[in-house]
Amino acid sequence: MAELGHDVVGIDVDQHKVDELQAGRPPFFEPGFGEVLGRAVESGRLRFTTDMSEACDATVHFVAVGTPQTKGSYSADLTYVDAAVDGLLPFLSTGDLVVGKSTVPVGTAARLAELVEGAGSGATLAWNPEFLREGFAVQDTLSPDRFVYGVPSGDAGEAATAVLDEVYATALATGMPRLVTDYATAELVKVSANAFLATKISFINAMAEVAEATGADVTQLADAIGHDARIGRKFLNAGLGFGGGCLPKDIRAFRARGDELGLTDTLSFLGEVDAINLRRRERVVTLTRELLGDLAGRRVGVLGLAFKPNSDDVRDSPALDVVKKLLEAGAEVTAFDPEANGTAKRSFPELTTADNAEDAVRGADAVLVLTEWTEFRELDPERVGVLVAGKKVVDGRNCLDVGAWRAAGFEVRGLGRP
Ligand code: UGA
Secondary structure, X not given: OOOOXXXXXXXXXXXXXXXXXXXXXXXXOOOOHHHHHHHHHHHOOEEEEOOHHHHHHOOEEEEOOOOOEOOOOOOEOOHHHHHHHHHHHHHOOOOOEEEEOOOOOOOHHHXXXXXXXXXXXXXXXXXXXXXOOOOOHHHHHHOOOOEEEEOOOHHHHHHHHHHHHHHOXXXXXXXXXXXXXXXXXXXXXXXHHHHHHHHHHHHHHHHHHHHHHHOOOHHHHHHHHHOOOOOOOOOOOXXXXXXXXXXXXXXXXXXXXXXXXXXXXXXXXXXXXXXXXXXXXXXXXXXXXXXHOOOOOOEEEEEOOOOOOOOOOOOOOHHHHHHHHHHHOOOEEEEEOOOOHXXXXXXXOOOOEOOOHHHHHOOOOEEEEOOOOHHHHOOOHHHHHHHOOOOEEEEOOOOOOHHHHHHOOOEEEEOOOO
16 A cells, blocks of 8 residues: 555554564565565555554555454354454544455445444445455555455445545556445455365366376366366466465355355355365375375475465465374474475474475485475476485475476376376
């Protein structure tokens, strides 16, 4: 927002995060974000505080807190969204716009709108879902595929639309599509987009299971069907499947909301999407067993811990899940991730990490590539061959040049590939 020229105050309950951000230090790894943050803080257009009363001076209030999976259930935990809106209410004034960015179960915006309007502040609520991908957050924020504004009907909705148009004027000027909808549609656009993406990944991973049973190659299959413009090649990379703080919890929360709406059958396919996804993690462990036999006491070098490259996020990371399963089976695991060693150790202190890929694979009986960082794709198999104890590799992301690794004497296993 500051990069777009607005004066911004960022409010969070976490003093440490606020201090770090105010000092221009990103509290997580995200390519290009440090530069944008530094520029914005230095320009004076962006500052951070834990003091909610600072919202007083603002006219547009974005609510962008998390909606994680509730412990012990599939539904979304709305505690943080509710607390943020509640905390904001005393500081709203006439003409203000509260803009929901968080991913929420359909129906949440209508409930929050009653609160915002009921506070007698004269403020309006809009729902403006976020579609950015980690690893591409800066690019996706400054130049998204589309804007969706969920607004109330009538004059209030028109006024809200005008305010959001002003906020996003720079991007809209380049012809970015913008769709104005009601609250429910805007909320559903977000969850259905993520449900579709998750379904696409699980579809190709189901084809990987079929390929494994028949000797076919799922990567060639994806290339071939992807040429059909109606299907498209994007999000057809078979492998360890989806993780992170969004797709897994969003499809579960969508199902939970479907149950409440009497739509259990309608959304039950998302249970299959989830199950296919989780089976891939087991498959990697099975392939490792195929290569090594009993895993007890065997040394495994793991490359990749983040849920995807260009991120240090290990929330619901398939890679970290595989590491845990290997440890449960008695293997000795040393892992390396270019950015996620620290976050992984914080969430799983028993983990043994190495400072680089070579140290992770040195003396290993098998190497597992679980996140497709460029530096792992570009590893020289001849060099790795000198370091390992056993020339065996599982390509959990179908990202290696299998021919080159086999030529270097490695026994290679991929997902959905012969
Ligand atoms: C996802 C959506 O792509 C964003 O549009 C959305 O805004 C975001 O969730 C969110 O709800 O906040 P993100 O979780 O950052 O973004 O990452 P993705 O690029 O979607 O990847 C998700 C997972 O799917 C990763 O674990 C990735 O490795 C996996 N994936 C992706 C595959 O296994 N195969 C593919 O072909 C693509």
